[in-house]
Amino acid sequence: MRPRSVDHLLELLADTPEVSVLAGGTDMMVEINLHGRRPGTVVPIGALEELRHWEHHTRLGTVTIGAAVPYADMETGELAELVPALAQAARTVGSPQIRATGTIGGNLGTCSPAGDILPVLGALDGVIHVRHRDHSRDVHLSDFMTGVKRNALRPGEFVHSVTVPVINGWQGYAKVGTRNAMVISTASACLVHDADRGHVALALGAVAPTIIRATQTEAWLSTRVDLRGSFRVSRETTEEFGRRAASETSPISDHRSTADYRRHAVSVLARRLLERSAA
């Protein structure tokens, strides 16, 4: 069914909860083309204008991004200036063609632990706005992601948009893969320094069934360094930060990498991001 509006979409989903919601299609079409997926009823949401916008709420200090906003729209411009880690992560997704099509809502719908946008939402404590015809609820990423490619959406619900805070301080995303373009993360990390609150958040991707926050490592850093405003760290501290972050992961060995290499990659990514944030 082709929805004419978000309200119409919510009616369709409530009446026929078994339908597949199609965002950009860059994941679903691979499953159809190569893995024999036979979708029953498909509801495409990419043409709904309400979902293709993002908005800066200056008074609240937040940005709300519609589910059908493609990665390409996050890479440059005002959104990239407001949430630089999101722009960096978006630019690492697939190719320009994939980034023109794939969306933030699709990244959440698929919910792969290697999803590039997801560590950014984790480190920023982003809120996912879930809508149903009869209710709405706001879900944090840690509650939204329930396992490998599993999320907390219930029948009739869909991801409408995502809200992240605009934070004063350095933030960045980095990932390791086999090459620079067209690569799925072997391990990924997003670090956000909140200079006003004096806190560094570190979220890790592709090293556990879901995106994880290295909360013990974050707490350790807070006891070691005054993180209000700009800060400096010793090489010893950044290395220990990396080691501790790696110890909080539970990676697997698969066709993309070994668990040992993923742990090593996390230690390097976390160290480098902390160095950049302090520079």
Next chain:
Amino acid sequence: MTVSSDSLNESYRLNVNGSDREVNDAWVGESLLYVLRERLGLPGAKGACEQGECGSCTVIMDDRAVCSCLVMAASATESRILTVESLGEDGRLSDVQQAFLDAGGVQCGFCTPGFIVAVHHLLDRNPHPDDEEIKEALSGNICRCTGYGRILEAVKVVVRDRAPGGVA
């Protein structure tokens, strides 16, 4: 209009190269690439990886270069689609196509339509790209013959010729 079920019962209209084209008795899971090639007689976009890795199926959709293998055709009814067939005028080659031939950027030719579309799209948005910008814009197109050097050269020739004082 329904987009549903496992059977060949989809009927919809796509705007391709400026014309509204009817698609009848289609399956919902068909990609835009499949519909262009097999139902609308436009075989310019090539199918290879079917998973968005190679870029040989690149078309322009609403001013964005996309992999047509990853677009569900039945979801594209609101979009304006341009294929490689639309780029030359009156059956002549476009300047990008001619530059690829002249520079030796075409060998087996399978990836070429995707590259041609991606280069047109790049130069429409950015008439004076530097090498890094060209490489990033073409990072989603894979060529196993040329080693990319001649393709890069072809793009630079077009940039030069389109500039004031160039041959175009």
